[in-house]
Amino acid sequence: MRPVFLLPACVLACSALFAPLAFAHAHEGKATHHHAAAAAKPAPAPAPAAAPASGNKVGTVYDLSVLPVFTGKVAQFLPSTHGGINGFILEDGTQVLVSSEQGHAFAGLIKPGDTVDIRGLKGQTLPILRAFLITSPRGRSIEDSVIAMPNHSTEMLAGPDLVLHGPVSMPLYSMNGKLVGAVLQDHSVLYLTPAEATRFADLLKPGQTVYAVGSGSNGGLGVAVDVREIGPSLEALTPVAVNQPPPPGPAAGSAAYDIIPGSDAHE
Template structure:
């Protein structure tokens, strides 16, 4: 009887020791593991200025105005108003409004041009975004477009303006946006009449949000197309690797 009692006690003690060791190991492993990082809260930056006193423009969104690199530069409303905004605001526009929906814009209206410089935009579901720049934030740079050629053919809807009200290209009825730059737009003004046919080809984007190109060839049709310097062409100068490439104009080594 004593033998059985001693054996049972030894067995029970062994089980308790093993359980204690296992629990200790698990506790040590948990204590040694780094704590899971909590998700960083999304910073909500409040506007510094009151946008309410700015004129309000409302209308139906006809399309986004894209840059040749695919960024949203603004909105085209159904009444022909072109709404322009900085990159930080433009990137957020597709998240609050879609083509065919109503939109409200707080911004400065152009004098003699159907343009608005947007500072705040409110979508149909009440979401509002404002032109707020975070201190120290890097301002994105729209690099020259590269990629395959994109052809554009159709009827001109309206001149394409920039934020200063200068013509820089055209918007087509098929929603394509053609950039040629201010100088070329002035030279080719006779071709840029609403209702006229236009053929253009250049590098850019063609996707779900729309088409936008920097035209390299342009004309009333393919047979009358001429070559133009793209709007994002680098300034004239020596090509990389040439003897004059590193010469600074006006410097001691410049001729």
């Protein structure tokens, strides 16, 4: 009877011996499958990066924060002859100049009597300040990086003839520091070409009485004239030159119409 029960006992013993090994192998296979599934699962999308802080308002490519800040009270606008403004004058006599393209925007931002902050470049010897950023006392700002049009152009010479007269308050300068007219004590403004302003410089000094005739604007932003005649009295007016429009080019459809001047000077 003893040999009969020996084989089952041996089989039972072997089963008990290899069972832990089989369980461990099965567990390892499950773990490997779990890691493979985890690796196949796509990683979560990274959080979007925070938008960089913007130091300037949209609309300019220049860093205006490097410019010095000047503060002053607006005494009057500098009206242009086409109904806008070319800037304004502070109570200390500084002429703050802006581009004529942005003149209407600044006229809507500030008003005489406001104390404003101005980022810009000040004249070395002349009382002028080219403004690039102006902030009103109400916290609103407007930037101006536009290259200004000249005070005299064919599109600015329209309007009724006006006669201005009175004592000169101060000579008027352009952005590049050239004498271009005068501001009278009644706040009206005379514009001349730099050449003619230099010619009549003695008449444009503070305290001098001047008479001027020309076309211009007489509106809510002030009175301004492109001077055509000027003198110390109505009986002593002298004609002055104004900028003339460029000569007309070839007629449309002509042989020369499509030729760019100077294009035949280079191979």
